[in-house]
Amino acid sequence: MKFSKFLIPTMVNNPSDCDNNSQRLMLRTGMIKKVSNGLYFYLPSFMRVMEKVTRVINEEMQNIGCNHVKFPILVSKDLLDMSGRWNAFGKEMFKLQDRNDKLYAISPTNEEYACLLAQNFVTSYKDLPFAIYQIQQKHRDEIRPRGGVMRAREFIMKDAYSFHDSDENLSDFYNKVKNAYMTIFKRLGLNVVAVNADSGAMGGEQSQEFMSICETGDADIAICEDCGFVANLETVPCLKPLQQPFTLQYLKPEKIHTPNIKTIDELLNFLKIDIKNFVKSMIFKADNSYVMALVRGDREVNDVKLAKYLKVKNIELASEEEIKKNFNTEIGFIGPLLQNIKIYADYEVENMQYFVVGANEKDFHLKNVSCRDFKAEFIDLRCAEQGDCCPVCGKPLKLVKGNELGHVFKLGKHYTEKLNITFVNKDGKNQTMTMGCYGIGVERTISAIIEQFADEKGIAWPVSSAPFVVNLITVDIKNQEQKQASEEIYNKLLNAGIDVLWDDREERVGFKFKDSELIGFPLNIIIGKNILNNQVEFQPRLAEKQIIDVKDILYNVREFLNKN
Numbered sequence: 001m002k003f004s005k006f007l008i009p010t011m012v013n014n015p016s017d018c019d020n021n022s023q024r025l026m027l028r029t030g031m032i033k034k035v036s037n038g039l040y041f042y043l044p045s046f047m048r049v050m051e052k053v054t055r056v057i058n059e060e061m062q063n064i065g066c067n068h069v070k071f072p073i074l075v076s077k078d079l080l081d082m083s084g085r086w087n088a089f090g091k092e093m094f095k096l097q098d099r100n101d102k103l104y105a106i107s108p109t110n111e112e113y114a115c116l117l118a119q120n121f122v123t124s125y126k127d128l129p130f131a132i133y134q135i136q137q138k139h140r141d142e143i144r145p146r147g148g149v150m151r152a153r154e155f156i157m158k159d160a161y162s163f164h165d166s167d168e169n170l171s172d173f174y175n176k177v178k179n180a181y182m183t184i185f186k187r188l189g190l191n192v193v194a195v196n197a198d199s200g201a202m203g204g205e206q207s208q209e210f211m212s213i214c215e216t217g218d219a220d221i222a223i224c225e226d227c228g229f230v231a232n233l234e235t236v237p238c239l240k241p242l243q244q245p246f247t248l249q250y251l252k253p254e255k256i257h258t259p260n261i262k263t264i265d266e267l268l269n270f271l272k273i274d275i276k277n278f279v280k281s282m283i284f285k286a287d288n289s290y291v292m293a294l295v296r297g298d299r300e301v302n303d304v305k306l307a308k309y310l311k312v313k314n315i316e317l318a319s320e321e322e323i324k325k326n327f328n329t330e331i332g333f334i335g336p337l338l339q340n341i342k343i344y345a346d347y348e349v350e351n352m353q354y355f356v357v358g359a360n361e362k363d364f365h366l367k368n369v370s371c372r373d374f375k376a377e378f379i380d381l382r383c384a385e386q387g388d389c390c391p392v393c394g395k396p397l398k399l400v401k402g403n404e405l406g407h408v409f410k411l412g413k414h415y416t417e418k419l420n421i422t423f424v425n426k427d428g429k430n431q432t433m434t435m436g437c438y439g440i441g442v443e444r445t446i447s448a449i450i451e452q453f454a455d456e457k458g459i460a461w462p463v464s465s466a467p468f469v470v471n472l473i474t475v476d477i478k479n480q481e482q483k484q485a486s487e488e489i490y491n492k493l494l495n496a497g498i499d500v501l502w503d504d505r506e507e508r509v510g511f512k513f514k515d516s517e518l519i520g521f522p523l524n525i526i527i528g529k530n531i532l533n534n535q536v537e538f539q540p541r542l543a544e545k546q547i548i549d550v551k552d553i554l555y556n557v558r559e560f561l562n563k564n
Helices: 021-028 044-063 077-083 111-121 167-187 264-271 303-310 320-327 442-452 480-495 509-519 529-533 550-563
Strands: 032-036 039-042 074-076 095-097 103-106 130-139 154-164 192-196 206-213 219-223 230-232 254-257 279-286 289-296 315-317 342-346 355-361 364-369 377-379 398-412 422-424 430-432 434-441 470-474 500-503 523-527 535-540 546-549
Touching: 021 032, 021 442, 039 044, 044 130, 044 154, 044 167, 044 442, 074 077, 077 103, 077 111, 111 130, 111 154, 111 434, 154 167, 154 442, 167 192, 167 206, 167 398, 167 434, 192 219, 192 398, 206 219, 206 442, 254 355, 264 364, 279 303, 279 320, 279 355, 289 303, 289 320, 303 315, 398 442, 434 442, 470 480, 470 509, 480 500, 480 523, 480 529, 480 550, 500 509, 523 550, 529 535, 535 550, 546 550
Parallel strands: 192 230, 289 342, 342 377, 470 500, 470 523
Antiparallel strands: 032 039, 074 103, 095 103, 130 154, 154 434, 192 206, 206 398, 219 230, 219 398, 254 364, 279 289, 279 315, 355 364, 398 434, 422 430, 523 535, 535 546
């Protein structure tokens, strides 16, 4: 491809309103163009990277016996009702109605269709395992799209599904997929860790996420450097502290006037108390009921733990209007001395002697409150923090940021029982299949590559995913010797199957070099004045420049590719 004909609109200056480095560099290097919040044009260089990433995914999925298929993008409400997922995804799932008034969703994942395919083609234990995958566009009505294509409203996902005659065979295949995922990410040059995760709306008993470690990641990961424990922060259990006896004389709660207090810091300064002597009270809507959650003032409620404990599908903070209407109080002044609501408190609260809470009345709080003044159920409710004890070995945990690139689930019979997906076993009896599902976000993977391979100049693409491996730069395209030699080298590389872009633009050479560094081609071959001596500059993106003979170009390029 010639640069002059290739749509790659680079930018000199950094764009505004970027959440992370990959979004900034994708825009600057002309890979994407924003349409609206969470929606993007994918431009040619992005499409070339996507083709390379999906090729690696295809090869590794087929290496473990997965068959490539494609499902319809629309799935009926009837089918989603059978699996219980019409409402499970909440507002993130796009829904629509056809001309016959039939309701559909734009499928966020395809467990239901995978089950139907298995039902059609698996009759006997001899047909198992049955493993299929697709690479398909997905849509989610993200409440806060961010990070460019990292969390968008439209994206490409590789989703795979496997069916088995036993949980043991499911476990074997689950491990094969995990190994395949690690191979995929290794081939793409990524530093990725597998972490224990929450299954969420997908269901099932076990799941793991594949996280790229990144300072701008949107997920928190807990790591124990002593025993190797790794988990998404949502799933890390916090050990119950040793219960301390109540040693102080009992005091009745006392109402305090706290006017014009809008933040916890303002309250602490006003009352001259430590944050560890304050209890946060938050009201959540769990499916169709309201509950209150209590944590120490310096802690955060882990709503994933709460939802799992309550066995509810949807959980979110109650709105200001809901709190006023149902409890006649206001956000900022909520407290546990409230009637007609079930209260769940973190273990740490149980050990607190006296503390401050909201008085359920505007501009008032209560002090001298203890757990004897209200009825609560004490559970593990808070988010783990840096330095908390590892749940395996007890040593301090370290928290790092990461981005989820893939997720694998042992679904078991979560869907196959609901949809009655059976086979005839060795004894001639009908038996329900057991199932796994496995996803990779393609754009997320590309973003992670950029995050991990960026430097102060731009992107430094690994060979496996670069839009072009070789950038052939003609210093002066108006110079006939340079132009002719460039064209001969360009055709020679193309005929050898080398992925090459020829920068044939009538631009200053400094401008071409800046673009090359920004875009991040693994290798530059520069045709300038040295061509009169049949020599060119051989410049890897991350290594020293060499002067080589024209006749040795193909050999040197192949040597470079073999080493990278």
